[in-house]
Amino acid sequence: MPDSPSAGMSGSEMRSRENSNVKHALHSSESISAVDITALSPNETRMHSRLSQSDQGNGDNNIVSSDSKSPPSGISKTGLSVLILLAFQNCSKNLLLRFVMKEHPQFLTSAAVIGVELIKLALCLLYILLVERQPLYSAAVFIRKDRRNTLLMGVPAALYSIQMTLEYLALGNLDAALFSVLVQTKLLATAGCAVLVLGKKIRKVQLISLMLLTIGVMLCNMKDYNAAGSSTRDGSRRLVDEEPSGNSVGEMDRTKGIIATLSIAACSGFASVYTEKVIKAKRTIVSRKGEQELPLQNHHQQQQQQQYGLVYTQVQLAFVSLVIMGLYCVVMELTEILEKGLWYGFNFPAYVSIFVSAIGGLTVAAVLKYADAVLKGYATAVSVILTGVLSMILFDTELNFLYFLGIGNVICAVLLYSATDLDRLLC
Numbered sequence: 001m002p003d004s005p006s007a008g009m010s011g012s013e014m015r016s017r018e019n020s021n022v023k024h025a026l027h028s029s030e031s032i033s034a035v036d037i038t039a040l041s042p043n044e045t046r047m048h049s050r051l052s053q054s055d056q057g058n059g060d061n062n063i064v065s066s067d068s069k070s071p072p073s074g075i076s077k078t079g080l081s082v083l084i085l086l087a088f089q090n091c092s093k094n095l096l097l098r099f100v101m102k103e104h105p106q107f108l109t110s111a112a113v114i115g116v117e118l119i120k121l122a123l124c125l126l127y128i129l130l131v132e133r134q135p136l137y138s139a140a141v142f143i144r145k146d147r148r149n150t151l152l153m154g155v156p157a158a159l160y161s162i163q164m165t166l167e168y169l170a171l172g173n174l175d176a177a178l179f180s181v182l183v184q185t186k187l188l189a190t191a192g193c194a195v196l197v198l199g200k201k202i203r204k205v206q207l208i209s210l211m212l213l214t215i216g217v218m219l220c221n222m223k224d225y226n227a228a229g230s231s232t233r234d235g236s237r238r239l240v241d242e243e244p245s246g247n248s249v250g251e252m253d254r255t256k257g258i259i260a261t262l263s264i265a266a267c268s269g270f271a272s273v274y275t276e277k278v279i280k281a282k283r284t285i286v287s288r289k290g291e292q293e294l295p296l297q298n299h300h301q302q303q304q305q306q307q308y309g310l311v312y313t314q315v316q317l318a319f320v321s322l323v324i325m326g327l328y329c330v331v332m333e334l335t336e337i338l339e340k341g342l343w344y345g346f347n348f349p350a351y352v353s354i355f356v357s358a359i360g361g362l363t364v365a366a367v368l369k370y371a372d373a374v375l376k377g378y379a380t381a382v383s384v385i386l387t388g389v390l391s392m393i394l395f396d397t398e399l400n401f402l403y404f405l406g407i408g409n410v411i412c413a414v415l416l417y418s419a420t421d422l423d424r425l426l427c
Helices: 011-029 034-038 042-056 059-068 077-101 109-130 137-145 147-152 154-173 176-198 204-221 223-227 251-293 296-332 334-340 348-370 373-394 401-418 422-426
Strands: none
Touching (some): 109 137, 109 296, 109 348, 137 147, 137 296, 147 296, 154 251, 154 296, 176 204, 204 373, 204 401, 296 334, 348 373, 373 401
């Protein structure tokens, strides 16, 4: 009787051979064969191994893996939801503001900002009371105990106030069309600050997509050059038509307006990334402590702590913003407020726009937690497109070829930013 192939082999060698046969059978059933795997690079082999393990896991493990270990360019379902919500919120806010500003109201911009922050603070306190089941005074206790982060929130709050002041300076020296084009450079400023402040790496594909996005949004806004002299049946272009001509605006004034607009873009980018850093910094500390002290089954408790921290961070930001804007009103506009009142000139549409803006502030905070500041810029760009299209339908606004060319650029940019395989082709 001939010896079997397994004769003379130890038990460990036989088990090793059986495992090898099982692996070969598994690989042969995959879309990528064993021969193809050996031809892959080390990085690609590790990626295929992780994908295989993910496919063999149960449904719950797959969900946790996709949310907690997503690639840098990917976003979770929650992140995608808040991005879509932000896009539609920005669109509705822009349409409301166009409707409100069409009548040239005389209300104070600082009063509108105070109204937004008051509503945000009230919504956050309601969330703490009804959802978190915590007493309202816990917010005051949190602000007192977390004094360091409360002071840190003064930076973005002050930057937003500076943005408002610079907008008046820029629009006093530039026409609205040029201002709307230049201010879109805030998208690149956000990406640059994300690299410098957060240490994020922008891949080549993402860099190209950022350039396409900026060009696309600028093309969408350049329609104002051709439409500035036109009028619509409802006067929706009145803001551009009645932009002060400045008679003899000198080159120095124009330069001042351009510098102010670029400063707005820089402040917007840095404030967004800085807020993201403050919001996520505390989550990182909790996560590191959890890896050392908490068992794996407490993952849900850690998620509750993270959500708890998000709403309390918004309380901090609203509180600091109210303090800063209150001081601004006392120093700069106290006489007018005493004469006419803080809410002078507001009507019902103006109040609705304030409420929508407050919802947007909370949505932005959710975007910064579940996505990032760069993707927030993409949601804003999509809202620009939606605003233009709905303005064409609702207000009979004229759109030209440049606008639709810009739409194509923005769509390509969004697709490129989410792509992961194209980066290897450019390396």
